[in-house]
Amino acid sequence: MRIEIRGLQDERFQRPLQLITNLFYEESKVKLTTLNDAEMLATFTIEEKDTVKVTLQLLDVETNETWTSCSERIYVQLSEKEKYKQLKNAISHAYLTALQERTGIIQKWGFLTGIRPTKLLHKALRDGKSKEEAHEMLHEQYRITDEKIDLMQQIVERQLKAIPDLYDLKNEVSIYIGIPFCPTKCAYCTFPAYAIRANKGSVSTFLAGLHYEIEAIGNFLKENNIAITTVYFGGGTPTSITAEEMDALYSDMYKYFPDVENIREITVEAGRPDTITPEKLAVLNKWNIDRISINPQSYTDETLKAIGRHHSVQETIDKFHLARSMNMNNINMDLIIGLPGEGTEEFQHSLDETKKLMPESLTVHTLSFKRASEMTQNKQKYKVADRTEVEKMMHLAEDWTAANGYVPYYLYRQQNILGNLENVGYSFAGQESLYNIMIMEEQQSIIGIGCGAASKFVHPETGIITRFANPKDPKSYNDTYEQYTQEKIDILKELFLKSQS
Known part of the structure; x- marks a missing residue:
């Protein structure tokens, strides 16, 4: 779909309008200038007084059919930044409404395209809004439906039960340790993940850098009395390396990290069943790690x-029983909605098989066509379910988890996600992944260690977030890990030592 936008000169509006268009049309192009062969014309009229009023007429060039929508926002006594935000919301609201009328598709998340919608609800409640006022704000400002607002409310309540001091952890940190190797790379994956058999020569060198980072970061935290809330070993698949290599990493964690016995949670992502062995599970037992993903x-x-x-499916089941x-x-176990060739029948089968195992938590992902994945680059090879079928699968997951005693506790969204849906983590009460809550709600700094690991530094006083990423390929990481470690320590000094002085 090719849409020419008229009446808007500010180029900052192009991206939000393109993102909204993408919710309705798989192949689309939006331009704020003349667009040859435009299939629709979107003409905006803006009136700015005490309020800003946006009127939109959407014209189908071929049929001459039109759709008109209007949106209004408070405009007085605002800074220029806030005025722009209100104008953008009014434009987005009018545009979304017109496209919903034109297509008959209701976007349950409204025009919200952010990854972490629950952050909005956390903030509103912390700012003193009542639950009703916060919900009204989400509906009015973003056009989120009651169904999704109710889901957000359930999650916020569960998070605060799991971590009652969630808002008071800015002076602690969590640690993400990335191990960028897998048996093979999945077609939908864009994480740093390299086939371990083909990269055997670089594993030991990479691990040397990882040990260096653990020691240096751990010593800094210990010397400055900075506590660790959670540790998460991810990747890749961190159980791709040998049992001996795993043992050495956990030994260093206990040696260098401060007060490991009081870290609230340590998780090892053993996601690929073909990497799990009795020897590796014995190593996890040795270091008192009992939270894993299969x-x-x-x-x-x-x-x-x-x-x-x-x-194989049987290997997943066998390794689950071995781990238990x-x-x-x-x-934790992950299921993905909308995998190639799968519909409601196949997904219901996956839920039925999950019931035989009953893991403590179940994360239900909706397939996302990530730009760099093999699946996105070869879309014609992978036939996936349509929006209606994907929504039915999501409802199956919601009904199944509720019927089996699971509650939703974290949520995130992605661009190009099927059906404009979401990824939801469910768990039994008290079995939530604390790390997942911390990474999604951005209440404290997450220090990324290892190849491809991303750090998110949250200023303890202002809440301003600074992002920092290690190199994604093992060779670049091996060449520069000392430099990157020092740069992270310098950021930590700025955040924690200055704020303490």
Whole structure:
């Protein structure tokens, strides 16, 4: 769909209008200037007085059919920045309304395209709004439906039960340790993940850098009495390395990190069942780590083959039982809605198989076509469900989790996600992933260690977020890890030592 926008000169409006258009049309182009062969014309009229009033007429060039919508926002006694925000919201509201009328598709998340919608509700409640006022704000400002607002409210309440001091952890940190190796790379994946067999030569060098970072960062935190809330070993698949290599990493964690016994949660992402062995589970037992992920993604062998996961459904089940027999008492499993060739029947089968295992938590992802993934680059090879089918699968997940005693506790969204839906983590009460809550709600700094690991530094006083990323490929990481470690320590000094002085 090619849409020419008229009446707007500010180029800052192009991106939000393009993102909204993408919610309705898979292939689209939006221009604020003349667009040859435009299929629709969107003409905005703006009146600015005590309020800003935006009127939009949407014209189908071929049929001459029109749709008109209007939106108004308070405009007086605002800074220029706030005026722009109100104008953008009014434009977005009018545009979304017209496209919904034109297509018949209701966007349950309104024109919200951000990754972390629950942050908005947390902020509104912390600012003193009542629950009713906060919900009204979400509906009026972003056009989010009651269904999604109710989901957000459930999640916020569960998070505050899991971490009652969530808003008071800015002077602590969490640690993400990235190990960028997997048995194979899944077709939908864009994480730093390299086939470990093809990169055996770089593993030991990479691990040397990882040990260096753990020691240097740990010593800084220990010397400055900065506590760690959670630690998460991710990747890649951190159980791709050997049991001996895992043991050495956890040994360093205990040696250098401050007060490890009082870290609230340590998780190891053992996502690929084909990496799990009794020897590796024994290492986890040795270091008192009992929270892991074993991710089936699907319980259909043909799907696993199509997406490049070289393990079988039976191996997932067998490794789950092995982990359970070896005292893994908090196991998460992931399922993905909308994998190639799957519809409601296949997804219901995955839920039925999950019921036989009953992991402590279940994360339900909606497939996202990430720009750099193999699946996105070869879309014609991967037939996926349409919006209606994907929504039905999401409702199956919601009903199944509720019926089996799971509650939603974290949520995030992505661009190009099927059906403009979401990813939701469910768990039994008291079995939530604390790290997932911390990374989504951005209440404290997350220090990324390892190849491709991203750090998010949250200023303890202002809340301003600074992002910092390690190199994504092992060679670049191996060449520069000392430099990147020092740069992170310098940022930590700015945040924590200056704020303490």
